[in-house]
Amino acid sequence: MQLWLEGEESSDFSLRADRVWNSSDHDVAEVHLDDFRGQDEAISLVGMIDWILVRCSDWTMIPLENIVAAAAGSGTRIAAAISQTVDLSGAAFALQHGVDALLLHSDEELWNAAEEISGERDSVQIENRKVGESLVMANVTNVESGGVGERICVDLTERLSDGEGMLIGSSANALVLIHGETIPSEFVPSRPFRVNAGAVHAYCLMANGSTKYLSELTSGDQVAIAKPSGETRSATIGRLKIERRPFLLIRFDCDNQSGQVLVQQAETVRFINEEGNISVTSIQDGDKIAVRLSSGMRHIGRELAGEMNER
Secondary structure, rough: EEEEOOOOOHHHHHOOEEEOOOOOOOOOOEEEEEOEEEEEEEHHHHHOOEEEEEOOOOHHHHHHHHHHHHHOOOOOOEEEEEOOOHHHHHOOHHHHOOOOEEEOOHHHHHHHHHHHHHHHHHOOOOOOOOOOOOEEEEEEEEEEEEEEEEEEEEEEOOOOOOEEEEEEEEEEOOOEEOOOOOOOOOOOOOEEOEEEEEOOOEEEOOOOOOOOEEEHHHOOEEEEEOOOOOOEEEEEEEEEEEEOOOOEEEEEEOOOOEEEEEEEEEEEEEEEOEEEOOOOOOOOOOEEEEEOOOOOOEEEOOEEEEOOOOO
């Protein structure tokens, strides 16, 4: 993390600074975060310029976190103007990544604190494991009643093939492949455009690799449709169907990582297993189901390197 000095090239602090900032530097866009418009302006510049320098008249974390998340992996770096020592850690460790530079005025206490925090952050090694596309077979460890709640069926504008479905889970790092309703039964016809996705709180994988809560989905959204091989494609939501239904809570683990999913207690809800697929009403402890495991964290659905534990 760099430390920038606010405009005094002759100052003794310039010897400690990675950069002396002045407003004529063409590789830096300066944005004031006085309200949501400043945040939107900063995010709109991501990927278009080397640096974005943000200033907050009344320091708040959420806009900065949103900008840090938007800039991750884009090539654009974020600098934050800080005038009080109490705000240093928040900027340096926002979303575990932090900003790429702190802009400081000439103040010994502020610089000493910033240098200490910069050393701490640079010593922290965040494992940045890329999320693989392949699915793995997880062991079902428990099946129990999940009570009654709001269930969402996702109706798409195209039909699914056998073996395809959506990736759903209570943790963004452990998503279950829930099969589309392509398989008819003696009691109900197939609905090959539908995925009975589960409870409103659950995450689903979107076509762009982000996640959304099922409750956030709307017509026109693009969701990821996955196969057991891990291959995904995009499909558009045409309608959402929300009804109160009884749930099953299914817990699973794989490679020392655990997860769970709440799905409607219905024979038409199916997971992928080693033989093809299995109804959730037939699943027992010890069965294996296809899941997508990942590491890291997410902020407003965007995937970031870092630590996150959801249970």
